[in-house]
Amino acid sequence: MTYIFHRHATSELPTVSSSLIENDVTAQSSLRYLPYDDAVETIPPDEDHTVEEIIASLARVSRTLAKRYEHAVRPSHGKSHGLLKGTLTVLPDLPGPFAQGLFAAPRTYSLVARLSTEPGELLADTIHTPRGISLKVIGATGPMISGHEGEITQDLLLSSGRRFAVADLKGFLRVQRFLEGISGLPEGVKQAGTALGFAANKALHLVGSDNVLLDFFGHPHTHPLGESYFSQAPLRYGRYVAKLGLFPVSEELQKFVGTTLDPSSGTSVLKDAVVAHFAERGARYELRVQLRTSAETMPIEDASVEWPEDESPFVPVAEVAFPPQDAYSRARQVFADDRLSFTPAHSLAAHRPLGSLMRGRLKAYGAIAALRTELNATRRVEPRSLDEIPD
Numbered sequence: 128m129t130y131i132f133h134r135h136a137t138s139e140l141p142t143v144s145s146s147l148i149e150n151d152v153t154a155q156s157s158l159r160y161l162p163y164d165d166a167v168e169t170i171p172p173d174e175d176h177t178v179e180e181i182i183a184s185l186a187r188v189s190r191t192l193a194k195r196y197e198h199a200v201r202p203s204h205g206k207s208h209g210l211l212k213g214t215l216t217v218l219p220d221l222p223g224p225f226a227q228g229l230f231a232a233p234r235t236y237s238l239v240a241r242l243s244t245e246p247g248e249l250l251a252d253t254i255h256t257p258r259g260i261s262l263k264v265i266g267a268t269g270p271m272i273s274g275h276e277g278e279i280t281q282d283l284l285l286s287s288g289r290r291f292a293v294a295d296l297k298g299f300l301r302v303q304r305f306l307e308g309i310s311g312l313p314e315g316v317k318q319a320g321t322a323l324g325f326a327a328n329k330a331l332h333l334v335g336s337d338n339v340l341l342d343f344f345g346h347p348h349t350h351p352l353g354e355s356y357f358s359q360a361p362l363r364y365g366r367y368v369a370k371l372g373l374f375p376v377s378e379e380l381q382k383f384v385g386t387t388l389d390p391s392s393g394t395s396v397l398k399d400a401v402v403a404h405f406a407e408r409g410a411r412y413e414l415r416v417q418l419r420t421s422a423e424t425m426p427i428e429d430a431s432v433e434w435p436e437d438e439s440p441f442v443p444v445a446e447v448a449f450p451p452q453d454a455y456s457r458a459r460q461v462f463a464d465d466r467l468s469f470t471p472a473h474s475l476a477a478h479r480p481l482g483s484l485m486r487g488r489l490k491a492y493g494a495i496a497a498l499r500t501e502l503n504a505t506r507r508v509e510p511r512s513l514d515e516i517p518d
């Protein structure tokens with residue numbers, strides 16, 4: 128598809144106008160990208176209370192796990208499968224609506240990425256669970272969101288699946304309470320639970336490829352390097368609003384797409400697969416942006432709704448590349464688990480996270496990462512250069 132757009136490249140924050148609607152023309156259709164507006168969110172009156180309850184529950188789970196492992200771990204996406212050093216290169220000649228914020232001009236940034244799986248516990252890889260990748264782009268310039276002035280990192284936290292399992296913070300609190308309730312159960316019971324859920328839903332034909340139920344009840348044992356990853360929730364994209372996706376494009380990654388790993392073949396199958404790959408080869412992904420074109424079909428407050436790609440496709444804006452490297456040296460593992468934290472709050476104002484779940488995340492990640500480092504008597508590091516990441 129060829130794109131012809133108006134050019135509104137900006138690295139500065141634009142003037143916000145609620146009446147502005149851009150008319151942008153593609154070769155095949157006329158897309159109208161809805162402009163960002165400070166009033167694009169709808170905040171329920173009791174939201175602060177919901178966020179406090181979520182953080183309190185996450186903190187209790189963190190303390191329970193810290194006792195079990197004699198070491199504090201993330202209460203979500205606790206298990207690392209690799210820490211990668213790489214680059215993010217903004218593509219040249221981006222059409223105006225896509226040349227915004229971090230992507231306003233062609234440039235190569237340093238980047239560090241952590242691969243993970245969803246549970247807070249360090250469960251065996253036989254568990255059926257979504258995969259995650261967190262990107263930390265180093266060297267971002269421009270105003271950051273409030274409370275993060277002076278920082279230079281843009282974090283992008285992405286998970287497998289195009290939408291989140293629940294709509295908003297109220298839904299998240301319900302799931303979190305359930306997870307807290309089972310956090311004391313033995314590992315074997317949880318393994319059996321996810322396997323059962325997966326099998327039952329497969330039998331009922333509820334689980335199709337890229338179906339959100341598949342992630343909720345049990346993700347198949349996919350190769351983490353063959354997955355596509357999504358922001359699931361929206362963020363500001365300069366003058367517009369977007370969701371993001373990271374897609375494997377290089378030949379060496381393509382061969383993993385749609386493949387699964389045998390989780391019973393070892394205790395750390397996912398990490399071993401990642402390490403084996405990067406010992407010999409590199410990887411290239413495309414970061415793609417889906418701009419919001421409809422208030423009806425592309426809600427801000429409900430992250431469980433997939434924005435239809437036939438209304439607005441994902442368009443490539445940057446290449447993310449990783450050279451061959453030791454993806455999980457002991458030094459990197461310690462650094463990823465104990466020193467680094469990724470959060471949607473490490474963000475340019477031009478990419479302000481949006482919607483119910485995002486607002487909760489802005490408060491939760493910092494509070495929980497602070498607790499984690501306090502329990503481990505260590506100090507968080509926000510890298511200003513890749514030299515700070517151990518080999």
Ligand code: HEM
Pocket residue numbers: 181185200201202203204241243259260261284285286291299357358359360430467468469484485487488491492495496499
């Ligand atoms: C769009 C929905 C979401 C996605 C895609 C997502 C993804 C992720 C990812 C990839 C990580 C790993 C971060 C790392 O590598 O350090 C993570 C961790 C975490 N998530 Fe989420 N998440 C979502 C929603 C939420 C919500 C709604 C909350 C709570 C309000 C939450 C709380 C946490 C916490 C507390 C951590 C651990 C932070 C730390 O200890 O450093 N997440 N999430």
